[in-house]
Amino acid sequence: MTSITPKTNPTAAPGTGRILFAYLKRDRLALAAAIFLTLVVLAASFGPWLVGDAASRLGLRQRNLAPFSLEHAWVYFLGADTLGRPILARLIVGAQNTLGIAAAAVFSSMLVGGALGLVAGYSERWYSHLIQRFADVVMSFPSLLLALIVLYTLGPSITNLVIVLAITRMPIYLRTARAEVLELRERMFVSAARSMGASPARIVLRHIAPLVLPTLVTISAIDFATVILSESALSFLGLGIQPPDFTWGAMVANGRGYLSTAWWIAFWPGLAIMLTTLSLNILSNWARTVADPQQRWRLQTLRKAAR
Template sequence: MTIISPDAKPAAAPGTSRVLLAYLRRDRLALAAAIFLALIVLAAIIGPWLVGDAASRLGLRQRNLAPFSLEHSWIYFLGADTLGRPLLARLIVGAQSTLGIAAAAVFSSMLIGGTLGLVAGYSERWYSHMILRLADVVMSFPSLLLALIVLYTLGPSITNLVIVLAITRMPIYLRTARAEVLELRERMFVSAARSMGAGAARILLRHIAPLVLPTLVTIAAIDFATVILSESALSFLGLGIQPPDFTWGAMVANGRGYLSTAWWVAFWPGLAIMLTTLSLNILSNWARTVADPQQRWRLQTLRKAAR
């Protein structure tokens, strides 16, 4: 017979971060994607400070320098572009611009679309229908075509680029938030809060929004890769960020005329775009599997297979 002391404390349950790390270690592909994205984010944050002005410094002696050579410096390991600027430094600085624009666009679209979705889902007044019609109008246009028209009219700039990308992605968050609210507003806890005299704003902010937010964050993680591709396409067409600033898409556009003589000028930024979007998709699929209890058994299967 086991005697339990009254002073004994129950074992602490593992924290959420520890559980997520355990699930991440079971999926090696998701772990590799997370490590790669962490390195990209780290390079975007501290990389420009490390390389200084090397990304914009001209070096005509290193013009179209081939990669995989340490003859000049480690910063020329990936080669140089047509003006002798080291591609490694430009990739690091371009990561900051690319990820910064994508993050601003995704956050803006999630904030605006989520807020409008909360209002449209909870209220049954005329403006909720107006919000839905607004989303229908935006979704009726191809996103890239709409972005081209707006940027051609207003002119390419970082602000206009973020606004256009946010507008084209906003209906996804709006409709998702509205669908969640339509189901949550009929729950018992909402009726109880309403009977206690809570107003619509308090119910939305204190009771419904915290339950909708995880779904929107999951969509944002998936949408981040799409926004990066859209920004790269617009920069490739010359309607994105303008010189002297640049992104990975602009680097690909600058190197497209030298594919036969200096393939590395366009190859490395294109590879960075591909690996970043691929890693984001892999990690978002892993997050969706972890968040769904009915799909979590897949990670258990991966762990048994690894053994």
């Protein structure tokens, strides 16, 4: 007696990347934001190698050169500043500094704030309440005012700028992680791990932290735009990165005195700041929609409307 096995034609299940890309294609605004951010990241990563020292090389013959001029090299396509330095090259180099400072500040605040939030949420000892009071004190001051006071006292530098930005954004991750831990520590898998003799450190690091991390990553994507605006404001006021280094905010500050005669000096870096923060907000809203099953139907509606 022979058994006949039916022929099957298994199809490989689409991976997570393909699913996310399919959802991204259904939202054209989010797709445009993702493409723009990809170009900005590529320019910040490889652009300084391409332009070389053009961003800092003086060219007095090209002082206040108007944009869209085809009589000079391609780096002068967006014009030149008051010292003849090409704005396009400075935008590329400034993107590396701006995104680098923002990424360091967001990563530091997420790491330290998330760790403190895990401790404050799981433990009920005295240092848990001390951590909460620390977050309350930091949030009681306006973040920009606190950054101005600290940078004016310690002096402007890249290290101090990253530390100040990280401290001002840390309470957001601390409170979010603590709220998540307060709910997770009452679940059955935590009680089971505790009954099996697992130490508190193992429970927090092995069972709770992996569930809190996606929420912190989502918040960091939203907070990235806020940190870019804060860094640009501090650089605009002269308390950010110092010459000869520069960021987009410092470029806007250099061109504020020439808005009536050479508007392009401040316009292009201001436009870069606006488009980058707008793209980050659009992409974070799209990610929140994809992550929420109750809101994912919006992308299905967009697909039907596109047809």
